[in-house]
Amino acid sequence: MLWRKVQLLQIGLQGDVSDPRAKSFLYILDTLPRLQKLPKYLLLENVKGFESSSARNELLRTLATCGFKCQEFLLSPTCLGIPNSRLRYFLIARLHQEPFSFQAPGQILTRFPHHDLEDLCKDKVTDKVDEVSPSLSSEEKNLDPNIGPDCSSKKSLPKGTFLFKLETAEEMERKRDQDNDSSIQMLKDFLEEGNEEMSQYFLPPKSLLRYAFLLDIVKPTSRRSTCFTKGYGHYVEGTGSVLQTAVDVQLESVFKHIEELPEEEKLMKLSTLKLRYFTPREIANLHGFPLEFGFPDKVTIKQCYRLLGNSLNVHVVAKLITVLLG
Numbered sequence: 001m002l003w004r005k006v007q008l009l010q011i012g013l014q015g016d017v018s019d020p021r022a023k024s025f026l027y028i029l030d031t032l033p034r035l036q037k038l039p040k041y042l043l044l045e046n047v048k049g050f051e052s053s054s055a056r057n058e059l060l061r062t063l064a065t066c067g068f069k070c071q072e073f074l075l076s077p078t079c080l081g082i083p084n085s086r087l088r089y090f091l092i093a094r095l096h097q098e099p100f101s102f103q104a105p106g107q108i109l110t111r112f113p114h115h116d117l118e119d120l121c122k123d124k125v126t127d128k129v130d131e132v133s134p135s136l137s138s139e140e141k142n143l144d145p146n147i148g149p150d151c152s153s154k155k156s157l158p159k160g161t162f163l164f165k166l167e168t169a170e171e172m173e174r175k176r177d178q179d180n181d182s183s184i185q186m187l188k189d190f191l192e193e194g195n196e197e198m199s200q201y202f203l204p205p206k207s208l209l210r211y212a213f214l215l216d217i218v219k220p221t222s223r224r225s226t227c228f229t230k231g232y233g234h235y236v237e238g239t240g241s242v243l244q245t246a247v248d249v250q251l252e253s254v255f256k257h258i259e260e261l262p263e264e265e266k267l268m269k270l271s272t273l274k275l276r277y278f279t280p281r282e283i284a285n286l287h288g289f290p291l292e293f294g295f296p297d298k299v300t301i302k303q304c305y306r307l308l309g310n311s312l313n314v315h316v317v318a319k320l321i322t323v324l325l326g
Helices: 020-034 054-066 117-123 169-179 196-201 205-214 251-255 263-271 280-286 301-309 314-325
Strands: 002-005 041-047 068-075 088-095 162-164 242-244 275-277
Touching: 020 054, 041 054, 041 314, 054 068, 054 088, 068 314, 088 314, 162 251, 196 275, 205 263, 280 301
Parallel strands: 002 041
Antiparallel strands: 041 088, 068 088, 242 275
């Protein structure tokens, strides 16, 4: 099996085949048809957005020329009940064999296959997939827009109205729906036990004051978390969820009218939430790394986050390998 992780595209840059980082990938595509012995299996992972690139089109052409049967996916660990959104593009391919029993030509599947092809075809990816958010499941995109976070009607609220913490009613309802999805495990199943070393992961006062309204805050009983990037723990905005360890404190009570308070009182209220970063071990748990996995002693916490931000999700890859070999 040839298992290669190729990350060519950065969504913000969208360099595609003209990106200098794509040279190694294009070299592989150029070399593959000229190999005397082709690999029997291929598994490729990339960021969301690769599916609409010229590089992906060239990949499919090359694989077809070489005689590979392919199937593409857009998958997140939530497909396997893991409470972490990490949407990625995957391709699996087999050489000179019968097509996959579930294969849907020209379609990118958004969940793992079953044997009911007609049902699978309902998962066809369109141009509008993940317009709302790349981390949302299909269920999350079909919420009743007229139900508020307190399960009451919100028809009187203008669309996009902020309720608190710069979150709209739509966003709060989406999160509530995720937390009520019993098919997803709770975060507490992936957390380390609290100890003295945990103090180093608590958000410093400066970060609390500057980014409090932008944080994605989850509890141990939550069934969701956003994608952890390589900047997690160093940068705050958009790099991953933070954990509220004071589980009995209500977010609404902390953030209500907090912008009207002086800085010292604001910090005091925010501190009652006891917010901390997820530890590298906890992120590794969410990514499916075995318990015996660890980092060398000389590796810094920042380096651990960076490595994990670039890592594959073992849960998803292991399942895809099973599908590929099945």
